[in-house]
Amino acid sequence: MFEFGEERFFTSAITVDNVIFGFDDGEIKILLIKRGTTPFKGKWALPGDFAHPDEDLDFASARVLKELTGLSNVYLEQVQSFGHPNRHPDGRVITVAYFSLIKISDFALQASGWASGAQWMSLKDIPELAFDHNEILDACFSKLQRRVRVQPIGFELLPPKFTLTDLQQLYHAILLPPPDKSIDKRNFRKKILAMDLLIDLNELQEGVAHRPAKLYRFDPSKYRKLVESGFSFEV
Amino acid sequence: MFEFGEERFFTSAITVDNVIFGFDDGEIKILLIKRGTTPFKGKWALPGDFAHPDEDLDFASARVLKELTGLSNVYLEQVQSFGHPNRHPDGRVITVAYFSLIKISDFALQASGWASGAQWMSLKDIPELAFDHNEILDACFSKLQRRVRVQPIGFELLPPKFTLTDLQQLYHAILLPPPDKSIDKRNFRKKILAMDLLIDLNELQEGVAHRPAKLYRFDPSKYRKLVESGFSFEV
Numbered sequence: 261m262f263e264f265g266e267e268r269f270f271t272s273a274i275t276v277d278n279v280i281f282g283f284d285d286g287e288i289k290i291l292l293i294k295r296g297t298t299p300f301k302g303k304w305a306l307p308g309d310f311a312h313p314d315e316d317l318d319f320a321s322a323r324v325l326k327e328l329t330g331l332s333n334v335y336l337e338q339v340q341s342f343g344h345p346n347r348h349p350d351g352r353v354i355t356v357a358y359f360s361l362i363k364i365s366d367f368a369l370q371a372s373g374w375a376s377g378a379q380w381m382s383l384k385d386i387p388e389l390a391f392d393h394n395e396i397l398d399a400c401f402s403k404l405q406r407r408v409r410v411q412p413i414g415f416e417l418l419p420p421k422f423t424l425t426d427l428q429q430l431y432h433a434i435l436l437p438p439p440d441k442s443i444d445k446r447n448f449r450k451k452i453l454a455m456d457l458l459i460d461l462n463e464l465q466e467g468v469a470h471r472p473a474k475l476y477r478f479d480p481s482k483y484r485k486l487v488e489s490g491f492s493f494e495v
Numbered sequence: 496m497f498e499f500g501e502e503r504f505f506t507s508a509i510t511v512d513n514v515i516f517g518f519d520d521g522e523i524k525i526l527l528i529k530r531g532t533t534p535f536k537g538k539w540a541l542p543g544d545f546a547h548p549d550e551d552l553d554f555a556s557a558r559v560l561k562e563l564t565g566l567s568n569v570y571l572e573q574v575q576s577f578g579h580p581n582r583h584p585d586g587r588v589i590t591v592a593y594f595s596l597i598k599i600s601d602f603a604l605q606a607s608g609w610a611s612g613a614q615w616m617s618l619k620d621i622p623e624l625a626f627d628h629n630e631i632l633d634a635c636f637s638k639l640q641r642r643v644r645v646q647p648i649g650f651e652l653l654p655p656k657f658t659l660t661d662l663q664q665l666y667h668a669i670l671l672p673p674p675d676k677s678i679d680k681r682n683f684r685k686k687i688l689a690m691d692l693l694i695d696l697n698e699l700q701e702g703v704a705h706r707p708a709k710l711y712r713f714d715p716s717k718y719r720k721l722v723e724s725g726f727s728f729e730v
Contacts, residue, residue: 266585269545273504274578274589310504313587317578341576341591343509343552350501352548354509354589356576410645441725490676 272352276321277308277393279339279357279400280329282364283417287382288433289364290397292389293328294377299349300390306397307378308355321358328378335361335416339403340396347392355391359400361416408434412457412493415478421461423473424449431495448495455493457482507587511556512543512628514574514592514635515564517599518652522617523668524599525632526563527624529612534584535625541632542613543590556593563613570596570651574638575631582627590626594635596651643669647692647728650713656696658708659684666730683730690728692717 280291292304307328311320317338326332336358343354364380381387386397408414414430428448437443452458459479464472486493515526527539542563546555552573561567571593578589599615616622621632643649649665663683672678687693694714699707721728 266545269508270506270586271548272507272509274507274509274587310501311578313506314580316580317576317589338575340573341552341589343546343591345549345551351505352509354552354576354591356578356589 272354274311275308275353275355276311276317276324277306277355277357277396278321278324279306279359279397280325281359281361281404281417282367282380283430283433284364284380286429286433289380289382290386291328292379292381295390303390304387305390306393317356321356325360329362329367331362331366335413339400342392342396344392355396357396357400359404361413363417363419365419405434409495410493412478412483421463421475421477423465423475424452425473427452451495455486457486507589509546510543510588510590511546511552511559512541512590512592512631513556513559514541514594514632515560516594516596516639516652517602517615518665518668519599519615521664521668524615524617525621527614527616528563530625538625539622540625541628552591560595564597564602566597566601570648574635577627577631579627590631592631592635594639596648598652598654600654640669644730645728647713647718656698656710656712658700658710659687660708662687686730690721692721
């Protein structure tokens with residue numbers, strides 16, 4: 261079965277790690293777990309697990325997400341693999357990093373054996389994480405920053421009905437523009453509305469102190485038409 | 496050292512596979528090897544190898560490239576990991592796919608123990624490859640198509656001095672536009688020159704049958720300035 265000596269390479273383990281992004285209170289948040297087992301017991305970490313022998317990588321990542329959040333059918337994208345020889349104290353462990361985007365309003369934490377606690381943390385308050393998870397988080401957030409400019413995935417983070425201000429605040433929270441490059445409200449609205457991706461629901465916000473704003477919904481079929489006609493999403 | 500039962504996960508192997516792109520004769524070419532060992536002995540495949548116990552993934556990929564081509568310091572980018580449980584007949588093998596861009600003019604094949612033959616093949620003539628390598632090639636080519644539109648990496652495939660026609664043919668070969676969306680020569684030149692990334696060498700082509708065209712060189716420092724001033728590369 262093996263070429264001579266090849267079996268010495270079959271001593272590694274594969275894990276998946278998920279950077280789960282949410283948007284709440286004008287901020288990007290990440291769902292972290294407190295590790296219940298060694299190594300790094302008690303440290304905050306990205307949710308992840310060993311890929312089981314019969315699991316494809318995407319499947320393993322979706323399983324971790326489902327076990328922790330109860331959610332399936334969410335946006336999940338493979339970002340990068342990390343394989344420094346010393347990244348895991350138990351041996352050679354390659355991890356495949358994914359990010360997912362969830363609507364915090366849909367979210368209910370599941371009781372899960374492998375995490376003694378789970379918590380949303382603001383991007384700006386991320387502590388030192390287990391393993392190389394800070395580096396993984398940085399890589400996934402950079403990917404999200406690039407991705408939202410060219411694909412309308414930001415909507416995955418918003419509730420189904422949102423205002424244009426919600427959308428602008430979301431982009432602000434992801435792109436983190438320096439003060440002199442802040443997103444211009446009027447240009448942003450013009451750009452978004454010109455792509456004709458939103459459905460005006462003819463509804464207004466309720467229960468707000470200020471003048472209620474119009475509510476919109478994102479229409480994926482309009483996006484498909486935009487792409488088919490040779491135009492592209494760009495913010 | 497291990498949590499109970501964890502050692503059962505340390506039975507996988509990690510490989511790297513390289514999609515090596517070149518540009519020649521108006522076409523994108525890929526460097527393939529003929530496998531000299533089982534499995535898939537005698538089949539064409541992407542060059543790759545097991546990651547050694549002390550190697551980071553990027554390092555392993557660079558080593559494979561160096562062993563095969565003699566080249567280092569070339570553009571090398573991790574694209575995606577492939578981990579279907581049945582993708583390798585010898586056991587669980589996760590492969591991390593990279594693409595690299597080389598100037599075919601720089602290239603000289605190295606004698607290499609693990610490949611009984613190596614050959615550039617046109618993208619349109621790719622045979623059925625070993626393992627899931629056709630799928631890996633497709634993923635890497637799609638990534639290249641997206642990447643060249645937003646980053647000036649295409650220049651890695653051209654000789655140091657090139658004409659605007661060379662550059663346009665390169666973009667045509669990568670983007671493969673349908674006939675009705677073919678790259679417009681005049682617009683393309685205008686767009687490229689407007690970004691001010693090229694140095695006019697004040698030299699003309701030599702030994703060509705048609706009227707010799709001007710030669711240019713790409714200037715990476717001009718690109719850095721473009722990015723710093725808030726503009727972006729876009730073709």
